Amino acid sequence: MKSVYCSVITIGDELLIGQTIDTNSAWIAQQLNKIGIWVKRRVAVGDVKEDIMQALDQESEQSDLIIITGGLGPTADDITKPLLCEYFGSTLIQNKEILDHVTNLFSIRKRPMLDTNLKQAMVPDNCTILFNEVGTAAGMWFEKNKIVYISLPGVPFEMQHIMTERAISKLKSHFITPVILHRTLVTSGEGESFVANRLIDFEAKLPPYIKLAYLPKLGIVKLRLTASDIDTNEIDTYFHELKIILANITVADTDIELEEAIYNLLIKRNETLSIAESCTGGLLCSRITSIKGSSNIFKGGYVPYTIESKINVLGIDKMTIETHDVISEAVVVEMAEHCRKRMNSTYALSVSGHLEKQQGNTVVWIGISKEGKNLAKKMNVFYDREKNGVFVTNNALNLLRQFILHG
């Protein structure tokens, strides 16, 4: 079966001067993959007419589908719509449905309607409108020389809404696509090159049409097998072997995050968690609470950022801090134990350390408490403040996951 290739073009100076990070392209790629469309190239260009035109021409030479995001907002720096009219030979006409919708949106939000908002109801006459319930900029579907062009607003949740509610089903009926299979194994506890070393024999016998990719993140390595138009059994056989080789470091055999693995464990066991985190300053709590339904397993947290608050708020013994230092096994164990009792949870996880390098490496202590059993582990951090926060968070979550499983 012929593959269907897509190019994603993102428009906006803010992407090229680095003021905005492009999350749209990744999201679009994920959705298209599910329906068997490969993103072959992603291109970002500025708000410059010739550059956008050139990108449209270039991508039209190699892709069957071109998705354009950005440049549809109500402000003057948005030049995409007139440009699309020129490219597709369209005339702007007023769309009654969009006009009513935009008017209604402003009345619900009790904000006055502006002239710039009215412009949003003007659309090219030769496109199919992909209606945008959650915003004012409609999506547009053009066809030219058998290529499909979809223009979407750059605001992520509006783009996502139009893709999910309008574009995906239309793409599915327009293109005949092969099935793309992905299998993802999430591991934690070993670096990329150590995992790779364990997989030398496995990789050698992998057939060329099944690709293995390594996706390392701070403290996590994801392994992904990908193949197109093959039997499910075949990829599953290799994936099963991969799971056996890496069993001791496996977090999950689907593409989930550590917090989801912990949530799933706790829900199944009907157990609960609380957190007392110092140096990670809220990162651990926010990772757990990012999960929908987390209030079923998460009682709450403390962020005792100063020594004063560790003593006054969490009741850590001043003597423990003075004797052992605030970054010590004794303190994280006491933090976890007090947190668990006060929050009335099955487990408590605690962290104390420095995220900024002082002399050479930096020490962080992680503690876990359960009735009748406490655990502490020391780790070193190597990166900058921001990365160390994520690295420590991932290590703490993985230690907790192992503790829940194996005690």
Added chain:
Amino acid sequence: MKSVYCSVITIGDELLIGQTIDTNSAWIAQQLNKIGIWVKRRVAVGDVKEDIMQALDQESEQSDLIIITGGLGPTADDITKPLLCEYFGSTLIQNKEILDHVTNLFSIRKRPMLDTNLKQAMVPDNCTILFNEVGTAAGMWFEKNKIVYISLPGVPFEMQHIMTERAISKLKSHFITPVILHRTLVTSGEGESFVANRLIDFEAKLPPYIKLAYLPKLGIVKLRLTASDIDTNEIDTYFHELKIILANITVADTDIELEEAIYNLLIKRNETLSIAESCTGGLLCSRITSIKGSSNIFKGGYVPYTIESKINVLGIDKMTIETHDVISEAVVVEMAEHCRKRMNSTYALSVSGHLEKQQGNTVVWIGISKEGKNLAKKMNVFYDREKNGVFVTNNALNLLRQFILHG
């Protein structure tokens, strides 16, 4: 002066299937901008030889500098280095300095050295090595037909290290570049189209060589003036006018985040903060603690995620919750007041609400407490769970900022 244009090519299937979000391109663009180099295009391609070759050819036609990231790791799916050898007609040779460095790195981290790691010391013979102190994959600087090509590893902190320590100074001496001026005004409290409406006259008289861009984020709109090779006074005059027009919603006249604005205010006033956040689940604390030096102004936080923990840990009166509901003015005021007293801080900020839409819009209450004065504000959220978290966090931080300034 002739502009210097750059194309950034990122390599990796993980970018095209959406498993990884590309943060490297934005970071690279920021750094190049500072030294007067414009990123004209960003292109992402998969681990496919022909696609990478085509991208190199295409970008060579329009850019003076091409930066390639990704595909240099120790694992088998990394194909960039042999491909670069082919493109630049190089032979791989062993580099003694890199070999010693890689060996040393593994001995410090007490990990065994693997064959795959040794491969990292093999480099093309016709490039200048950009040494990588923090990892095993070196950067490479090639020149061909007066175009500069820099190949960097995809791991963000390694890429950043090589750029900062090696590439930037070499680029500065290689290219003669114009000065690119940016002025950024950060606002909060009004949506993009409302800000645009206030700037109609301002935009009309802005000369064509000064560009105004709108950068909206949930609860924040940044306005950026950009010009190349003009007098500083001229852009500053327009920027001054912009500040006057938007004075009532201005957070800062440099490109900082709300948490930095709050940090700066509190440091100057020698005051402190604590936080009690329910629905934002750690996001507020982590935003504040993301600032280096935050322990000077931040005492600590509570994440009382359940009603039980609000009562037991933060001492909220059960009657207040039963009478007024857990999402109410009375509860957030009590949360802020208790938090401030227990944490012994000048201000306390509190939040209680739902981040998931239930019927239609969702209500969130924000509270602030200072000795002798409490404040509460109700807001509605419109987005999904993740975006609502950021939206509420930004609104809460802006309310706190205004409260600190104006009481």
